[in-house]
Amino acid sequence: MSEQYVHVHIIVRGIVQGVGFRPFVYREAKTHGLKGFVINTADGVVIEAEGLDSEAFINDLRKNLPKHARIDSMEIVESESCGYTDFEIRESTLGVGSVAIPLDTALCRACEAEMDDSANCRYRYPFINCTDCGPRYTIIQIPPYDRVRTSMKHFAMCDACHTEYTDPSSRRYHAEPISCPDCGPKLTFLDNVGLEIEGDPIALAVEMLKAGKIIALKGLGGFHLMCDATSDTAVAELRRRKHRKAKPLAVMFRSLEQLQEYAVVNEEERAHITGAIKPIVIVRAKSGTNLSVHVAPSIDRLGVFLPYTPLHRLLFATIDFPLIATSANISDEPIIVKADEISHRLGNVVDGIVSHNRSIVNALDDSVIQIAQGHVVMLRMGRGFAPHTLLLTNAIDKNILALGAHQKSAIALGVKKNMVLSGHIGDLGSIESDGYFEKTVQTFKRFYECEPTLFISDLHPHYSSTRYAKEQKKEHYGVQHHYAHILACMGEYTLDEKVLGFAFDGTGYGDDGSLWGGEVMIADNHGYERIGFLKPFALLGGDKAIKEPRRIALSLLFECYALEEVLGLKSPATESFLEYEIRQLHHMWTKQLNSPRSSSMGRLFDAVASLGGFIQTLDYEGQGGMIMESFVDDSITEPFDFTVTDREVVLSPMVEQIVALSTQSDAKRLIASRFIATVEAMMEYFVNLHPEYPVVIGGGVFQNHALMSRLYRRFGERRFYAQQQTPVNDGGIALGQLYYALNNLPYPKDTGSFRGL
Ligand SMILES: [Zn+2]
Ligand SMILES: [Zn+2]
Numbered sequence: 001m002s003e004q005y006v007h008v009h010i011i012v013r014g015i016v017q018g019v020g021f022r023p024f025v026y027r028e029a030k031t032h033g034l035k036g037f038v039i040n041t042a043d044g045v046v047i048e049a050e051g052l053d054s055e056a057f058i059n060d061l062r063k064n065l066p067k068h069a070r071i072d073s074m075e076i077v078e079s080e081s082c083g084y085t086d087f088e089i090r091e092s093t094l095g096v097g098s099v100a101i102p103l104d105t106a107l108c109r110a111c112e113a114e115m116d117d118s119a120n121c122r123y124r125y126p127f128i129n130c131t132d133c134g135p136r137y138t139i140i141q142i143p144p145y146d147r148v149r150t151s152m153k154h155f156a157m158c159d160a161c162h163t164e165y166t167d168p169s170s171r172r173y174h175a176e177p178i179s180c181p182d183c184g185p186k187l188t189f190l191d192n193v194g195l196e197i198e199g200d201p202i203a204l205a206v207e208m209l210k211a212g213k214i215i216a217l218k219g220l221g222g223f224h225l226m227c228d229a230t231s232d233t234a235v236a237e238l239r240r241r242k243h244r245k246a247k248p249l250a251v252m253f254r255s256l257e258q259l260q261e262y263a264v265v266n267e268e269e270r271a272h273i274t275g276a277i278k279p280i281v282i283v284r285a286k287s288g289t290n291l292s293v294h295v296a297p298s299i300d301r302l303g304v305f306l307p308y309t310p311l312h313r314l315l316f317a318t319i320d321f322p323l324i325a326t327s328a329n330i331s332d333e334p335i336i337v338k339a340d341e342i343s344h345r346l347g348n349v350v351d352g353i354v355s356h357n358r359s360i361v362n363a364l365d366d367s368v369i370q371i372a373q374g375h376v377v378m379l380r381m382g383r384g385f386a387p388h389t390l391l392l393t394n395a396i397d398k399n400i401l402a403l404g405a406h407q408k409s410a411i412a413l414g415v416k417k418n419m420v421l422s423g424h425i426g427d428l429g430s431i432e433s434d435g436y437f438e439k440t441v442q443t444f445k446r447f448y449e450c451e452p453t454l455f456i457s458d459l460h461p462h463y464s465s466t467r468y469a470k471e472q473k474k475e476h477y478g479v480q481h482h483y484a485h486i487l488a489c490m491g492e493y494t495l496d497e498k499v500l501g502f503a504f505d506g507t508g509y510g511d512d513g514s515l516w517g518g519e520v521m522i523a524d525n526h527g528y529e530r531i532g533f534l535k536p537f538a539l540l541g542g543d544k545a546i547k548e549p550r551r552i553a554l555s556l557l558f559e560c561y562a563l564e565e566v567l568g569l570k571s572p573a574t575e576s577f578l579e580y581e582i583r584q585l586h587h588m589w590t591k592q593l594n595s596p597r598s599s600s601m602g603r604l605f606d607a608v609a610s611l612g613g614f615i616q617t618l619d620y621e622g623q624g625g626m627i628m629e630s631f632v633d634d635s636i637t638e639p640f641d642f643t644v645t646d647r648e649v650v651l652s653p654m655v656e657q658i659v660a661l662s663t664q665s666d667a668k669r670l671i672a673s674r675f676i677a678t679v680e681a682m683m684e685y686f687v688n689l690h691p692e693y694p695v696v697i698g699g700g701v702f703q704n705h706a707l708m709s710r711l712y713r714r715f716g717e718r719r720f721y722a723q724q725q726t727p728v729n730d731g732g733i734a735l736g737q738l739y740y741a742l743n744n745l746p747y748p749k750d751t752g753s754f755r756g757l
Helices: 021-031 054-063 109-116 159-165 201-210 232-242 256-262 267-274 310-318 339-346 431-447 464-471 481-492 543-547 549-560 563-568 579-591 601-611 623-629 652-661 667-689 705-715 730-743
Strands: 006-015 035-041 044-051 070-079 087-089 187-191 215-218 223-228 280-285 301-305 323-327 352-356 368-372 375-380 388-391 400-402 412-415 418-421 454-457 475-478 499-509 515-523 528-534 643-645 648-650 695-698
Touching: 006 054, 006 388, 021 035, 021 044, 021 054, 021 087, 044 054, 054 070, 109 310, 187 201, 187 339, 201 215, 201 223, 201 310, 201 352, 215 310, 215 339, 223 232, 223 339, 232 323, 256 267, 256 301, 267 280, 267 368, 310 323, 339 352, 368 705, 375 705, 375 730, 400 730, 412 730, 418 730, 431 464, 454 464, 454 730, 464 475, 481 499, 481 515, 481 695, 481 730, 499 601, 499 667, 515 601, 528 667, 543 549, 543 601, 549 563, 549 579, 549 601, 549 652, 563 579, 601 623, 601 652, 601 667, 623 667, 623 705, 652 667, 667 705
Parallel strands: 035 087, 215 352, 280 368, 400 454, 454 475, 499 695, 528 648
Antiparallel strands: 006 044, 006 070, 035 044, 187 352, 215 223, 223 323, 280 301, 368 375, 388 418, 400 412, 412 418, 499 515, 515 528, 643 648
């Protein structure tokens, strides 16, 4: 035996399951003439290899990695020879550990070509996939990822598929969801009460779409509602039936070429649109196209994506117009995954249902991202990105479950050496959402085989997630909402130092019982000091002010002017009221009746949208900022005036300047641009006070594309951290809560108190 003949035992962790990793290891081992085996285990992928060439083998594993795989760590131990006679792929051992769950992937090019080839056995097959593409997380009942533990277990492989599955040279070698028209799932077409209709389901769907009807179609993580995106009647009807007035709808295009007729996409956007995941990407809409005006009213941005399952692709084989493809749900509830639930709950919305018998085990919405100056801004983390696993250097002593906030709910689990953030659940507060929230908790416990002993929630006493944490009767702490936003960003980058944090958000519960949302903090992993905030203003009528920004605008005007002066102003905000209404609201303001005070930056955006005449009442959260965005002119960089007194950012000078501008002909462009410049200037003021700290941002306001692009340009030269892999909005809160807890073991404490409002 030669001296270089070695036996190595390797544990590989990362995204190494469901991405063709074991066949890849097999081929590399064969190439290098090694004997041994590869196996999925609780602890990661384990490789045993012996032979002369193991060093080159290990180098090639890193170098030639399959495109969707990711190696987070590789432990290599040399030991005695075991005398293996061949190299083989062994059946997975049960149990789960610190391995990342494999993620769903969009249809690959090779499978696309096969389904287009009339000579191929999977010609026009709606469930084609291979080790490079197809469903993963959404069909897994329990890891490790093997067919018997997915919803494909109900389909026995035919001989032809089995041959491919067991042939190491095949692209479908151990492609767990492998199937063909002979042995795989079947499509069905149902009417809106769930009765099966005879005929080719695709042809029936196409016929309905061409006739301007609305269908539900089963995708990877749930159903889509689809209709002709160029038909005003179809889209208006969808909005009417769904009671969704103006919130933008995503559009699916048959090809990149078609997409580019409707939207302007740059190189980075194109890479994501056509990449392995194919999320919804928010891009700039072209004007003057035949897209219905009801798709994204009053805004110049559009959520676009390409067909990512073979089923979507089949539709577009005979449809040449773009399709609305929006999650099938009721308002902001979780996405629906079962056909009977579609007919039961959305039967009055849809005209027909395209379904199939491969069940969706784990619901996941489409991911939504946008690109600012080449950087990803994650708006909704779902298909292809969730669950998101971050590997830590040290093991965590406890199993920690962080329960997130209330809107855009998501949970995060700290287990072994990992932080795992779930996908988007939806807005809590309904039976369906709260039920799905609890189901996700159960799924995480099962997937990661753990029983959490420490629970972290928001401070808000009335959130379902806070209540859930209390009900567990275990150790439980609350983390202040905006501090959690800063921590989420620190968690994504595993920062462990003092930072200057900007948390700009809607209204969240502060540690003093008031509503925060425009906060500047010096923070580290153990606590924070609030060094700046917007001077709190009154939300006249409480929740009503959140829907009617003109009420917030009015309260800002009352801060600057006497009542009679306000009545005499020529401002779009005051002009939207009758005189007696202004008098009533002034009374409310002076007596502080139902007028909680807030320092929220999100609410300030809304107020400026009202003062600038962009919008007076909202149909969805963030609408004011989105409408203003389309008026931002990057050549206008002059901020409005503001002062900072005793930590408070005082905006009355800005309010007066906006009022003066609002009657000018070019008012909207000037106000939108100068307001964004003001937010930047405000941040710059604090950055100049504390230039020694890296800048960290978090909160829903940073979903604003115009603002984010400018911030990357302004602060890009210094240490500037913004989340890219996890949601910058409340969908990332759980990660921040978890990061706080694991940095303060064994004795975390509340950061603030659970007080009533
Ligand atoms: Zn494929
Ligand atoms: Zn088959």
